[in-house]
Amino acid sequence: MSTNHDAHAGGHAASAGHHAHHEESFWRKYVFSIDHKVIGIQYGFTSLVFLFFGFSLMMLMRWQLAYPGEALPVIGSWFSSESMPDGVMLPEFYNQLGAMHGTIMVFLGIVPLAVGAFGNYIMPLQIGAPDMAFPKLNMMSYWIYFCGGVTMLSSFFVPGGAANSGWTSYPPLSDIATTGQTVWLFGMVLLITSSLLGSVNFIVTILQLRTKGLTFMRLPFFVWSQFVTAFLLLLAFPPLEAAGVLQLMDRLAGTSFFLPSGLVVSGQPLVNTGGGSPLLWQHLFWFLAHPEVYVLILPAMGIIAEIIANNTRKPLWGYKSIVYAAIFLGFMSFVVWAHHMFLTGMGTAISSFFQTTTMIISIPSIIILSALFLSLHGGSIRFNTPMLFALAFLPMFGIGGLTGLPLGLAASDIPLHDTYYVIGHFHYVVAPGTIFAMFAGIYYWFPKLTGRKMNETLGKIHFWGSFVCMNFIFFPMLIQGLAGVSRRLYDGGAQYAHAQGVLHLNAVMSMAAWTMAIFQFFFIVNLFLSMKKGEKVDSNPWQATTLDWAATPTPPLPHANFAQIPEVYRGPYEYSVPGHKKDYTPQNQLSEG
Amino acid sequence: MSTHSAHSAHSAHDVKNEVRRYVVVFVALLCLTVITVAISYLNLPTLPAILIALFVACVKGSLVASYFMHLISEKKAIYMALLLTVVLFAVLMSLPLFAHSDPIVLRHVP
Amino acid sequence: MEIPYTITPRPDTGLFNAKAGIWLFLASEVMLFGALFTSYILLRIGADHWPHHELDVPLATLNTAVLITSSITMVMSWASLMEKNFKKYRVYMGLTFLLGVCFLIIKGFEYTHHFSTGETPNKSTFLAIYFTLTGLHGLHVIGGMIVNGYFWGPGSKMWKTQPERFTNRIEVAGLYWHFVDLVWIFLFPVLYLL
Structure with missing residues (x-):
């Protein structure tokens, strides 16, 4: 602990010389902070709240799917007669919940958590930077994201309710939808602006602020994953922003970018100039939204790589191949998007192209996953809570990835398209995949933020409960999907003859979802309890090699992180190096020991 | 700006040279604008018209990027x-x- | 602790932070306008009739000249700072700002003319994409003018305290301004000439 004490003293000396830092006001310190660590925590809390909110929307939907047309006891009476009269959910409200669940989980929950929170807090520490390259821009990104979130939520209160054209907002439906869609578009424009500012900041920080000796091939994989992710956000989001502007024009200025000629709505010909192309929206949307999938998964892989290397006490197997795979993955993610559009009448030549690229992109994912699996081989594994989540990530993401292959081939996609199979596949990637990685990351880095460990018992209950429930929620979806149940049915398939055989699964999935909510309370309690009562630990409790653990005090110094900017002498994962006295050699350690 | 190391490449003499270059680029841009407008009044068939106009625009764009935005250095x-x-x-x-x-x-x- | 490379370039990248930042931002802008140009192409292919020379070409040619001129005054204002001639900088930066105003006024004439003859965005996909592209470009011009106006007026105080950092800022503002010019260079033939 003595080094810790010295670090604090050094930090005071350093900050005393800096005029801006003495006597920060409450607002500057906690609300409009420009310290990447505070901003990271702000992102973290906001996105966790949004994740829980999005999850709650889904829990409401699961009632309707399991017991269609029945009144929801107690909770149902909290809603207005425009959404749930007498506790029975209206179809319009169900559509709003569906669209908003997707939007909130992806754009307000996981991306801000994976990039805004983890990237912001951890990445500058791992590269030995005193802060992000543009601290004020960083603050702005958070607040624009916050405004975007509030805008999205406010859409529930406009006439006609929130956006109800699905999270993909396909026109012509979305062009003629209720006002909520306009609010959705404004919210998206804010969220996109926020991620653009954030991604510029991330790339510049990694390019410019790496400390001395930290070459690209010495970067922890987590930093690499954030680097590639930032490029995806930077270059994939603008086309959606453009599409959003065009759809706003359609809705507000009466243009017909996405409205074809001769459109008939509810038996009435639509008065518009026509000549637009609904497929244009799909191209622009999926140009973003496919890279977006990798935005969701890459930071998760980064977190898992850190935790696996640390808890197996071994270097990552094939670090270079993982890095190159991630770069290749990032690039390829831009040229596969139309596999979401096999049913739009594309000819065989162009769909062969997209099938080929889709098969190719599975290769780097498999390289990364295999390398992580092989990293386990021969390790003396520490089964703590972060590691359990990391270990569960591997097969869960594996299922998610492999179930995606049939969707990437036109012949098998045609029957599976828009069924629950797609929902099952995507959620296996993102829920027990990415969200488990996020939990792993929270359990892993919590001691760096607070100086205390989270409770292991509560953590293990949380893990096993979530792990079992996740599979009971999503595996039946694959079965229902193969049976041909459409994902868009308000009654869960009750009125379809071919769905009858798998209908009983709806109640199972719903029960599992609600049970999973109960297990999340173990996490919430653990989070707050451990802040006050958790076991106190020193600044490197996991005995890790990367700079975030090895070179900073706990918590890292405000506005400086390090008492002295460290220098890097070695690669990121020097665990159990033969001949060394300790089983780990930090990156900033000059001599072997 | 020879005093600060950051821009050691741009001494006062260099700046004079560069200003001359900027003026040349400026004149070229104006000429190209006139040319592309003139061509558009020839009423060429669509395909050559598009190719020529885009070619001229690309030349103008690369002039701006290379010299005004100093991409070249x-x-x-x-x-x-x-x-x-x-x-x-x-x-x-x-x-x-x-x-x-x-x-x-x-x-x-x- | 100070953030490194805010003023001096990092040796291996040759960039100071803000310059790296603005280039990345411009990269994203390329994708934004790229998506709009893609929309333009798809709409044009799908249209039965696409107007030729229906917009005011002489006025737009004048506007192109205005914007190109503003680009050279912008780069001259930066060059003046490199020569440590602050007065000259003020003149050139002021000119850049005024040329921006000039561009918007001419654009305003065009817009009011369209509206007075009933050519609103909802009349055809051509007018829709015309108004969207030029409108979005106009917003970029306004954004650039706000930045330039700030560096001409209150922001120029920094010249006294941190001349190198101020020069960097003008370079970055210039990169953005030239990009706005560059977008127009493509918008002009695509909308007016073809």
Whole structure:
């Protein structure tokens, strides 16, 4: 602990010389902070709240799917007669919940958590930077994201309710939808602006602020994953922003970018100039939204790589191949998007192209996953809570990835398209995949933020409960999907003859979802309890090699992180190096020991 | 600005040279604008008209980027980022177009 | 602790932070306008009739000249700072700002003319994409003018305290301004000439 004490003293000396830092006001310190660590925590809390909110929307939907047309006891009476009269959910409200669940989980929950929170807090520490390259821009990104979130939520209160054209907002439906869609578009424009500012900041920080000796091939994989992710956000989001502007024009200025000629709505010909192309929206949307999938998964892989290397006490197997795979993955993610559009009448030549690229992109994912699996081989594994989540990530993401292959081939996609199979596949990637990685990351880095460990018992209950429930929620979806149940049915398939055989699964999935909510309370309690009562630990409790653990005090110094900017002498994962006295050699350690 | 190391490449003499270059680029841009407008009044067939106009625009654009934005004297990092952007820009322009021009052909059976 | 490379370039990248940042931002702008140009192409292919020379070409040619001129005054204002001639900088930066105003006024004439003859965005896909592209470009011009106006007026105080950092800022503002010019260079033939 003595080094810790010295670090604090050094930090005071350093900050005393800096005029801006003495006597920060409450607002500057906690609300409009420009310290990447505070901003990271702000992102973290906001996105966790949004994740829980999005999850709650889904829990409401699961009632309707399991017991269609029945009144929801107690909770149902909290809603207005425009959404749930007498506790029975209206179809319009169900559509709003569906669209908003997707939007909130992806754009307000996981991306801000994976990039805004983890990237912001951890990445500058791992590269030995005193802060992000543009601290004020960083603050702005958070607040624009916050405004975007509030805008999205406010859409529930406009006439006609929130956006109800699905999270993909396909026109012509979305062009003629209720006002909520306009609010959705404004919210998206804010969220996109926020991620653009954030991604510029991330790339510049990694390019410019790496400390001395930290070459690209010495970067922890987590930093690499954030680097590639930032490029995806930077270059994939603008086309959606453009599409959003065009759809706003359609809705507000009466243009017909996405409205074809001769459109008939509810038996009435639509008065518009026509000549637009609904497929244009799909191209622009999926140009973003496919890279977006990798935005969701890459930071998760980064977190898992850190935790696996640390808890197996071994270097990552094939670090270079993982890095190159991630770069290749990032690039390829831009040229596969139309596999979401096999049913739009594309000819065989162009769909062969997209099938080929889709098969190719599975290769780097498999390289990364295999390398992580092989990293386990021969390790003396520490089964703590972060590691359990990391270990569960591997097969869960594996299922998610492999179930995606049939969707990437036109012949098998045609029957599976828009069924629950797609929902099952995507959620296996993102829920027990990415969200488990996020939990792993929270359990892993919590001691760096607070100086205390989270409770292991509560953590293990949380893990096993979530792990079992996740599979009971999503595996039946694959079965229902193969049976041909459409994902868009308000009654869960009750009125379809071919769905009858798998209908009983709806109640199972719903029960599992609600049970999973109960297990999340173990996490919430653990989070707050451990802040006050958790076991106190020193600044490197996991005995890790990367700079975030090895070179900073706990918590890292405000506005400086390090008492002295460290220098890097070695690669990121020097665990159990033969001949060394300790089983780990930090990156900033000059001599072997 | 010879005093500060950051811009040691740009001494006062260099700046004079560069200003001269800026003026040349400026005149070239104006001339190209006049040319492209003039060509548009020739009422050429659509395809050559588009190709010529885009070619002129590309020349003008690269003049601005190379000289006004000094891209010509930058280091590798920017080129890498811009190369990636250009490739993805091409992808964004071409793939929807290919998809559009390769529809499933519906044959009407008489 | 100070953030490194805010003023001096990092040796291996040759960039100071803000310059790296603005180039990345411009890369994203390329994709934004790229998506709009893609939309333009798809709409044009799908249209039965596409107007030729229906917009005011002489006025737009004048506007092109205005914007190109503003680009050279912008780069001259930066060059003046490199020569440590602050007065000259103020003149050139002021000119850049005024040329921006000039561009917007001419654009305003065009817009009011369209509206007075009933050519609103909802009349055809051509007018829709015309108004969207030029409108978005106009917003970029306004954004650039706000930045330039700030560096001409209150922001120029920094010249006294941190001349190198101020010069960097003007370079970055210039990169953005030239990009706005560059976008127009493509918008002009695409919308007016073809």
